[in-house]
Amino acid sequence: MKLIDAILDSSAEMQALRREIHTFPELSFEEYKTAALVKAKLTQWGIPFIDGLGGTGVVGIIKNGNNSKAIGLRADMDALPIQEINRFEHTSQHPGKMHACGHDGHTAMLLSAAHYLAQHRNFDGTVYLIFQPAEEGGGGAKKMIEDGLFQRCPMEAVFGMHNWPGIAVGSFGVKTGGMMASSNEFEVTIKGKGAHAAQPQKGIDPIMVAVQIAQSWQTIVSRNVNPLESAVLSITQIHSGSATNVIPDEAFLIGTVRTFSTAVLDLIEHACKPSPMRQQALLTRKWSLVLSAIIHH
Numbered sequence: 098m099k100l101i102d103a104i105l106d107s108s109a110e111m112q113a114l115r116r117e118i119h120t121f122p123e124l125s126f127e128e129y130k131t132a133a134l135v136k137a138k139l140t141q142w143g144i145p146f147i148d149g150l151g152g153t154g155v156v157g158i159i160k161n162g163n164n165s166k167a168i169g170l171r172a173d174m175d176a177l178p179i180q181e182i183n184r185f186e187h188t189s190q191h192p193g194k195m196h197a198c199g200h201d202g203h204t205a206m207l208l209s210a211a212h213y214l215a216q217h218r219n220f221d222g223t224v225y226l227i228f229q230p231a232e233e234g235g236g237g238a239k240k241m242i243e244d245g246l247f248q249r250c251p252m253e254a255v256f257g258m259h260n261w262p263g264i265a266v267g268s269f270g271v272k273t274g275g276m277m278a279s280s281n282e283f284e285v286t287i288k289g290k291g292a293h294a295a296q297p298q299k300g301i302d303p304i305m306v307a308v309q310i311a312q313s314w315q316t317i318v319s320r321n322v323n324p325l326e327s328a329v330l331s332i333t334q335i336h337s338g339s340a341t342n343v344i345p346d347e348a349f350l351i352g353t354v355r356t357f358s359t360a361v362l363d364l365i366e367h368a369c370k371p372s373p374m375r376q377q378a379l380l381t382r383k384w385s386l387v388l389s390a391i392i393h394h
Contacts, residue, residue, distance in 0.1 A: 177195055
């Protein structure tokens with residue numbers, strides 16, 4: 098890949114910006130400091146902007162020539178609720194928050210593009226620089242659209258990218274069709290009956306039900322989804338109980354399903370959920386399921 102000299106010349110500044118964003122990560126719809134940094138740099142480079150779209154979203158505007166056509170370049174700004182354990186100087190200073198998905202890099206990359214385009218303007222038309230909040234499950238793009246992004250900034254196309262550590266430096270991964278899967282959350286509440294741990298026969302153990310669900314759901318993808326399709330069902334949290342000698346009343350399962358098609362998502366949802374509970378889930382794609390643990394004696 099041939100790199101542009103003017104961009105290489107500003108690489109140290111962009112690296113410093115990326116590290117500053119990494120040091121102070123902010124979760125979805127809380128990207129106030131990050132948005133402020135973005136606006137400060139756009140102002141410094143003479144780029145007008147619109148802010149407040151989707152809450153903390155910012156859109157820079159670079160115009161040149163007389164062509165009415167416009168495109169958008171998009172990056173996300175939010176971090177994840179993860180405790181960082183790195184020890185380098187720009188480690189997260191916000192406990193329980195970390196740029197573990199690379200959005201600090203995405204924001205710095207778009208700032209680098211903004212800096213270069215503002216200086217050189219070797220195009221005819223308009224480039225909108227879309228700094229999006231809440232990519233991590235918060236629906237920030239939808240919020241920006243609902244706030245009038247495309248009415249205020251009409252554009253022919255939007256281009257975005259995501260870092261991928263497994264790709265060689267200087268290379269891009271592209272393909273026809275979907276590349277990044279949808280992410281759909283589920284929450285399961287299992288209601289049992291509490292008892293003393295020494296007398297389990299007097300209770301209905303929701304933990305064992307949770308374990309059985311977790312085990313059985315691992316067969317949904319392997320035995321129901323066409324092997325030529327792609328799908329992942331991950332149970333990422335199991336919570337229950339607060340004492341070592343008590344069988345609790347409830348257990349909770351939380352996780353995600355990722356697919357490239359609505360048909361596969363529907364198949365997995367149908368396999369997971371009793372049919373009377375499908376309607377709201379189909380509308381929201383955030384599944385909330387309450388099960389009663391029943392043991393037949």
